[in-house]
Amino acid sequence: MSSIIIDTSASRKVRELLRFLLESGKIDAAVTMRKIPEDSSYDLALITDASNLDEAVPIVPVMTVNAGQVLSSISTSGKKIAVVLKPCELRAFVELVKREQGSFENLLTISHTCGGVFPLDLVAAGKIEELLPKYEKIISKGEVPANTRDTCRACEHFIPMNADITVAVAGDCESGKGCVMYLNTDKAEEYAEGFSGERGELKFDPSALKKMLDARLLEKEKLFASIxxxxxxxxxxxxxxxxxxxxxxxxxxxxxxxxxxxxxxxxxxxxxxxxxxxxxxxxxxxxxxxxxxxxxxxxxxxxxxxxxxxxxxxxxxxxxxxxxxxxxxxxxxxxxxxxxxxxxxxxxxxxxxxxxxxxxxxxx
Amino acid sequence: MKKEFTPRITSFLCKWCSYTGADLAGTARLQYPTSIIPIQVMCSSRVDPVFLIKAFLNGSDGVLIGGCHPGDCHYETGNYHARRRFAIVKSVFDSLGLESKRLKLSWISASEGPKFARVANEYTEEIMKLGENPTRKSIFL
Known part of the structure; x- marks a missing residue:
């Protein structure tokens, strides 16, 4: 399986990938986070035309709805859909598929190592953009941002399980530049064929995120004790x-x-x-x-x-x-x-x- | 004089085994305490975890599920599922620090009248030791 070196920000590269997939007709729709143009908030969007991708920010520490839940109602439409999910959203969708509430058949799942998301009150208050630079710095060092959701800080499953494409944004790279996109499955190779970017044979190495895992486990202990x-x-x-x-x-x-x-x-x-x-x-x-x-x-x-x-x-x-x-x-x-x-x-x-x-x- | 505490044990008994076992205990005139309040269910797997919780929160001092022995379920696998669900409820109770001793699952076949009487006696004694369920007193549940 191959890898793609990201020469711009990770979020932008994923947006380019979605644009490529939509324009080449490989997918019918994309599901991604989007910045609402009229205000400083975010939402999850189902986009069928590449011209609407300009506001898309596929990787952003905001979860307005668990995308796994939303997917259950559209994944069986028969249309090909690429979806950008946080690791827990992907796991939630796996749980739903087990309950016959969705299907992976026509989906291309793109996920990323996750630094946690901000609580919705910060999103509603329009604070995300000012918080982002510091957040990205902290997760690139493999540390845990303090103002994210309590269960995010205590989450040990921040590396996606079973994603077709994994984008590594936490830990070893300065969030964005120099990050790597890993194509994990044949499906991913097939979809990404013809997509620009320097190819390599890099393997995802979870051990680079050991520091983050240890910090999270410590947070988990604290969280569980607090209850x-x-x-x-x-x-x-x-x-x-x-x-x-x-x-x-x-x-x-x-x-x-x-x-x-x-x-x-x-x-x-x-x-x-x-x-x-x-x-x-x-x-x-x-x-x-x-x-x-x-x-x-x-x-x-x-x-x-x-x-x-x-x-x-x-x-x-x-x-x-x-x-x-x-x-x-x-x-x-x-x-x-x-x-x-x-x-x-x-x-x-x-x-x-x-x-x-x-x-x-x-x-x- | 202080009134003696009589526990109330809500008992979900499977029609094919435990309920018939309880019947047998009756017809054989075996002694067992009045604390057992039997409710017939078609299978131990009919007992949704929320039945146990509802009984517990409504002040039952103990909740008993009686089913066929593993392998003997009238519907072949019901009691295996009941066992898993029971393990989940017990685990939730333990995690929250609630008294999981007030929940019991027992395999009693249709021919085990004496076992039914023994379980009823022993479990009642156990509950007597635990005393009244605090949910009885807590009015705002």
């Missing part, structure tokens, strides 16, 4: 989730929560008079809306083992519940039960769909 700092148990649970207003925002932005009709939004949770009467016969008071804590515990058992830690849930929470941190911490344990890593391999079944005859002999 139980006042001691575990029911009181702590109330402390953590008691603020929940029941908006289900975390659920709606979660790429893994794909169910068209979530149990928690179904008629099972239509509260009527008998429900209140029954509850109040046992308890002197009832929290309204009911079942907010139940909702979080339910989601934890339903999908925490597939949590990729993108951090969307914490970012959209209006009352500041560290949803993502709790899910990462709990999810790491539930996934470990089955030696499972979400998004690692599309051929690997999700743990609740398969079983082994000999396992969990301590249960039952």
């Amino acid at each position: 139980t700092e006042d001691g575990p148990g029911l009181d702590r649970l109330l402390d953590t989730f008691g603020k929940c207003i029941g908006c289900h925002g975390c659920n709606s932005v979660c790429p893994i929560c794909y169910c068209l009709l979530c149990d928690f939004e179904s008629a099972n949770f239509d509260y009527n008079l008998p429900y209140f009467e029954e509850h109040l016969s046992r308890r002197a008071a009832l929290r309204l809306p009911p079942d907010t804590i139940f909702f979080h515990l339910g989601r934890l058992t339903h999908m925490s083992f597939s949590c990729v830690g993108c951090g969307m849930c914490s970012d959209v929470c209006p009352v500041g519940i560290p949803v993502a941190a709790v899910f990462r911490k709990t999810g790491e344990k539930t996934a470990a039960l089955f030696d499972y890593v979400p998004g690692r391999d599309v051929e690997e079944s999700i743990p609740v769909m398969v079983y082994k005859e000999e396992e969990f002999s301590d249960i039952g």
Whole structure:
């Protein structure tokens, strides 16, 4: 497999690649982050004409929506699509494909080593451009930027798994210039054939990012410890989730929560008079809306083992519940039960769909 | 005089094995405590993790799932799936520091009336030691 040396900024080079693919007709559409021309914010865009690529910034530390979630609704259109994804977005999409919510067949996936993304309030405040130079400097040194999402700082899977093309922007190169684009699959070679740039035979070397990995693991330890700092148990649970207003925002932005009709939004949770009467016969008071804590515990058992830690849930929470941190911490344990890593391999079944005859002999 | 604590153990029993086992315990006039509140399900895999959580948050002192022995499931593989889901719920409880001892899964076949009575007795005793579920008192759950 070959590699392409990047002679300009990494983001610009990926944009050139998308332009080349669109103009040569190799793809029908591209999915990439884009700078909104009218203001200083960003969004994710589905672009079919190369003339609309001018504002595209494929590699930018902003996640307005988990692209894996969006892909699930367009990947089966039969059109050829190139998509630029952050590693966790790609993993989320792998999890969705396992659940038959998408397909890799017509996709060219381009991903990059990720330094983490900024929380959405910084994006909305238009602060990204002034933060970028410092951010790029920090990740090129293989360090962890302090003002990114908490789960990003604590994320150890910042090297894309299974991407057709990997762009290395963190660690060894001065973010952009001198970075390398690695073509990992035959599909990538086929699509990139005829694309300009100095070719080589370089192999991606994860060991260059050891420093970043160590720093992240340390951050992870700190993050996990912060969730139980006042001691575990029911009181702590109330402390953590008691603020929940029941908006289900975390659920709606979660790429893994794909169910068209979530149990928690179904008629099972239509509260009527008998429900209140029954509850109040046992308890002197009832929290309204009911079942907010139940909702979080339910989601934890339903999908925490597939949590990729993108951090969307914490970012959209209006009352500041560290949803993502709790899910990462709990999810790491539930996934470990089955030696499972979400998004690692599309051929690997999700743990609740398969079983082994000999396992969990301590249960039952 | 202080009233003695009687636990409430919500029990999801599979129709083909554990529920029939409980029936057998009854017809054989074996003694087991009234703490067991049986709910018949078609298979132990019918028990969604949220059933356990709901029972727990609503103040059940213990939650029991009874299913066929591994390999004996009426639907062939249901209980293997139930076992995985149960392991997940237990792990979530442990991660959050909730008392996972209040959750139990037991394999009881249709012919194991005595085993049903024994499990009911032992589990009730275990729950008596743990005491009342704090979720009973916590009004804002």
